[in-house]
Amino acid sequence: MSLSHSAIRPSIRRRLWADRWIYLFLLPTVVLVASYTIWPMFASIWFSLLDWNGFERAGRFIAFGNYAEIFADRLFWNAFANTVIFVVVAVPIRVGLALLLAVVLNAGLPFSRSFRTAIFLPVVTTAAILGVVMRFVLDPASGPVNEVLLQLHLITQPINFLGRAGLSLYTAIGVWVWKWLGITLIYWMAALQTIPADLYDAARIDGAGRWQRFRYITVPLLTPFTIIITLITVVEATNVFDLMLTLTNGGPFFSSEVIDIFVYRQAFAANIPRLGYASAAALLFGVCVMAVIAAQIVVVARLRRRVAEQ
């Protein structure tokens, strides 16, 4: 055991034998991670080269046939574009709105704890159930949202939030921001607490106004948190299966179909499942996401180096 300080360095085999308890302790995690994380990654690559409906035990090897088909599949690119729109629209709204709320709540307002709890409530509840519930809340015929808008005379006709192509994706983005804003709020509040209060006091004495203090103290000191929070939110925005399947199921007419739903439809919701094709789509998109994350990390590292050099 490595805790005992033996004078002679034992051979590797003896060391392994002496540490056998350690490997025994590692065994459950190793088996689980190998089966449910590592093996699926390699299996996906293999599956993506197969024409396989899942009813037969094994598929037929077709090399890059699935990839060739995907590049010409308009519905794949439609889903790809929807996911990009989702990320580009939803992430800035969620991150920005949460920051605004965090700054307001951090100012020591009365009831700020209760406000935080209220905003946080949707976060802990089940996304798939909220998706179903919001279908009723947003219903054009009897849903309460349209009813309120009608009674306030903000609209004259009910809006079909989830049934109108061109609108349903943005409705889903709104519901997603509602569902998850609370967690981003907590991140920002934690980040704001790392800024020492005397900095603000000193700036106030120097005559800096509310906006100036935010612009010249809060924003620069929050930069590292901004990067990590944005990164987390981008990854989450590419992972919206639960909400989208139950809220719109990609509809109407694929107008809100994101990649998750495309893959699910090919693999599990089609009359003849196409496991190979779905794997290829998931893999292609996964590689794109990883590339974006890697690019972000590289850019951030380069920016940091430049700042350090100055």
Next chain:
Amino acid sequence: MSAAASSRSGARFWTWLSVLVLAVLCLVWIYPFLWLVSASFKDPLEIFSKGLSLVPNALRWDNYVRAWATAGFSTYMLNTVLVTVGTVLLVIFHTSLTGYVLGRYNFIGRKLVIGVLVATFIIPAGFAIIPIVDLTKTLGLLNNRWGIILALAGSGHAASILLYAGFFSQLPKELEEAAVVDGAGFFTIFGRIMLPLAGPVTATVAVLTFLAAWNSFLIPLVLTFGAPGQRTLAVGMLAFVGTNETDWPGMAAAATLSLVPVIVFFFFVQRFFVEGVAGAIKA
């Protein structure tokens, strides 16, 4: 009025204006939940007659009876509880063991284990689902709660492992040395001394895993296609509205039943949970 006094009353005005705006925002935020609970006690005509009143004419408990007994939510609840408890126990078991040896021992392969765990953070989760279904089928666990538990406990717990490892690495070395002198073996030291000391970490891991397992959807969905009796609440909910599209009060009662346990749980552990999440982002 002096300038200072007017600026003070101005500040008070802005404070209360912010409070008012926030109160309206929070009302909008929790409105879907209020509407849901209210609808779960109404009769269908009351909902469709377009009243915005949140107070039902009479408490219609039969909506709950219908959801619980007829629509099978008693079974879904039992399945969700079993899957959640099983997942939490299995996750605590395997992440604490691994966190312990990573945090306290240097052994051949340690760097490899840590490297693989960190790498799993970056791999998108969407990859895995088709091979997981295939693996579960091979193990003969399709349409079985154990299949769901293994899949939920098997992926995405690197953070818990690193949390345990960080905690155990800070404990003084004398703890083991004293125990070894007393004749305690490797298992005794872990089970009797180390794991009890790690109570706060275990609580954090349990809370986060509880929420993730209770709210999980994709894995229980694709692993129970052939067995309605094995569905969890989230999966059952989708099936329920698929076949009872016009039963709004039944839907509302079923959704309330599914959400109440996790909301109650959250209110009990709220402080704890918020601090855990906030701590993670600071680190």
